[in-house]
Amino acid sequence: MEEIPERLTERPSWLITQLAVHARKLVFDGFTSVGARGYHYRILAALHEYGPASQAELGRRCRIDRSDVVAAVNELVAQGFVDRTPDPDHGRRNKVTLTGAGARQLRRMDKVLDQVQDDLLGPLPAEDRQTLTRLLTHVLARHEPR
Amino acid sequence: MEEIPERLTERPSWLITQLAVHARKLVFDGFTSVGARGYHYRILAALHEYGPASQAELGRRCRIDRSDVVAAVNELVAQGFVDRTPDPDHGRRNKVTLTGAGARQLRRMDKVLDQVQDDLLGPLPAEDRQTLTRLLTHVLARHEPR
């Protein structure tokens, strides 16, 4: 009954940002159920895929600001999901390492995320789902040049 | 060179939320150049399309929380883009009305947004653009039931 202005609904920027709102809520709820949030997942994923890394590297790979990596790693350390040790070669640099518990947490979060995809895309046919993913990937790539 | 973990890039929820980050930045920059922000546009658009409304109505139509409508309308009043008068029929209710300056501001923001769509979707062929819009609309509709 309460209609949204057409100026909004017909613009891709509205569709994307509003759908992102719902996606973030689903992700947030899922991650909350395992005591985590988005930044944690990104960092655990990067550590699992590329191995131990400095905080600056993590920030670049995860698209997280250096300063925000500090806080997230602090929390992950407190939960025992990563270790932070000074890099012996590089004086100032830290080496962040995934722990066994961290890998298990990552698996839990993966399961949560898989469920989220289904909730998010709902009854979208597999073909449309693939098309959507392809188009989004293509557009996003043009905004992440380097 | 700095690769993003596949776990992220292959998931639609990541694609949508990350693309939304870029969309928000484009919209933010554009709106900033005319001294406004997202909430302002939504409210001006709703007033233009449906005429004067109460703040609660605006909130429902624009997907903005009641409490946030208060602040946004305050700002719009201060800029002279809307008028807020007590509803004569309804004691507690306010009637928010678009002014001439508000309508002009809305047109400015419309132009900004049109440019943003091009920047956002880049060189996506018209057909793909339409497909993307259709799919996004469809998925979003399932998350906005009523």
Next chain:
DNA sequence: TGGCTAGTGTTGGTCACACCAACATTGGCG
């Protein structure tokens, strides 16, 4: 060798957006 520059970790802020709880007030309905 000395000095500058780039990179690193850290602190401490800002902003938009979304959302929630509480409160006083008011209208309308049973």
Next chain:
DNA sequence: CGCCAATGTTGGTGTGACCAACACTAGCCA
């Protein structure tokens, strides 16, 4: 009439994305 729903408002929370500044280190190059 009395209760419930709706309204406007205040004040607070959380995430995610940034930015500026600082101290320190490494590496380069003149």
